[in-house]
Amino acid sequence: MPARVGIPSTLLYYLYFPMWETFFQNLGAEVVTSGKTNKKALDYGVKEALADACVPIKLYFGHILNLKEKGVDFLFCPRVVCLNAETTYCPKFLGLPDMIRHVLTDAPPLIDTRMDVREGPGALLRAYGEIGRVFGAQWPAILQAYWKARRTWNRFYALLQAGWQPPEAMEMVKNKARPRIQKEKGELVFAVLGYPYLIHDQFISVGLLNKLHKMGIKTVTAENLPARSLVKQRDILDKRLFWTFSDLAYKATQFLLKNGGVDGIIHLTAFGCGPDAMLDKFMEMLIRQRSSIPFMSLTVDEHSGEAGVTTRLEAFADMVRRKKGAVA
């Protein structure tokens, strides 16, 4: 019987799951995900995690408990420190395996490999080698699995760059479906910036993207913007933001202000999020200083209500429409 590896469907899942799934399947393991976020996962998380932690971390705890109930042999909870040699992830990501280990003492064994590309060339491969050896795989098999995983990820990433959102892209990579031509609809384009695990989690963002689509608004996220141009954005802050997602969101803002093409920018953030407290202010000041694009920051937490979010989105969309009508 193959070993069952549990991958929580939150946090980095939205960016790296296709890669991880391919890797584990090629090593002969069975991949189990915790499924979509639901009320149960949230309730579990709120109960087990620290009250002062942010919602994503609480959800992570909830997803881990879901996986525990499903009966997995291993939990994949890597300590992802740095993947682009420049910025690190939030300190909570860095301490994630420790938090899980010391709070959920009866959780299945964790695979908590440290991934830090600053350690030198081949650091990532070494990390995956370490993971592979948990399943008793030899280097040739690991290399093959890693190569296939990278190929899957490239395919996945190409779909993101073509304008698909991670959940859709994951579906397409899985079914090997040809990307359909995207239906161009809607007269407004909003950029939704923030953490992918907030934006694409239908439950915690209260269906933000779908709501916008229903209002006839097209959406763009940081994953859809050309990665090369984002990297090339000049650092206009005195000091570069330390955190990968925050840095990305800030550069995406810069890119959007320079290249235009959006009618409004929404920053989705979680209540009590540390990096976002800084980022949000920096974004606000940047947008105010450089352009007249309307900007809204939307905070979600475990109590976010459907009606409240809808009202704010409608008001924002109305405001943008009126402004556009006045200008045109």
Next chain:
Amino acid sequence: MPKITFPHVAEAQRALKMLMNDLGNEVVMPPRPSKRTLDLGVKYAPEFACFPVKILLGTYLETCPQGVELIVTSGGVGPCRAGHYAQLHKKILRTLGYPVDIIVFEPPRLYPLDLLHNVRKLNPHRMSYRSIYECVRRAWRKIQALDNIEKISHRVRPRELSRGATTRVYRQGVEWIDRAYTMKEIIEAEAAALEALQKVPQDPEREVFRVGIVGEIYVLLEPASNLEMEETLGNLGVEVERSMFLTGWTRDNTWDQTEENITVREAALPYLPELLGGHGRESVGNTVIYAKRGFDGVIQLAPFTCIPEIVARTILPRVAKDYDLPVLTFFLDEQTGKAGMTTRLEAFVDLLRYRKRQQQKLPKFAASR
């Protein structure tokens, strides 16, 4: 002469003032953080920014109208937000119309040229590096002296016979050290203050609990931000030992008091092997060390939404369980009230007293764990 200011960090600002004056700058003294400071800070800082951001911004907003041109502060490279304070403050202050510049002292090992550059900016009279070094050395000694008497005051306060005597003598000692200028005067003032503190009438028989304090550095150092918690605890009969001082010497001095001679980093290793930025790992490590040194309890202080401390706080219950050590956490923000904190502290001290009674009833081997 450029007018400069800096954040208010307990009594250390007295030494900073001396240093800046020596270098030939005019100093606008930061006021002690008050309700007004907080109101100003909360008004202009991002909502979820941590407590120190708000206090510092409030302090700057109180000093900037007095014509400050330069703000001197510290930086950081960790993934902790503290590294971005200065940049955020500068942007906010500029938006509010204060033409200030901020000088950020980053870790000198990573940015040695920055250090020299910053020193040049603060040195309008072009003093030689040798004389600057002398000034820095004197200021450093002054901070050490201030830290030393504060440490002794923590030890004396729980045993004082008349309440408030220690605090009075301590304030006086701070004034003496503040007035001292040459190295010799500083050392003399320190000795005099220490002697005066030792002379405070004490009750050697009194039952005193030893409690370690860990957490984020600014709320540890600045009594105005933690609502004079150390004084409150001292009045409740608790001898506090803070894990961090500005001069950082406790970190080097306490390792030999544990049986295994471990450092903070090694102590934190089984629980938190990763450096999180801020003082998350130190909080965990120091708690382990306090437990090994036989302290009665540990109190963690952290600003609301502080990322490293949230990680530490998530792990601390496990440490508390493993070492059978009560740990109390305070997340501080502008809403924290003194009465609520005092009540919680009183309950904590009651718990410590109860535990001690229970342990005394048990046989020796069980109590000495």
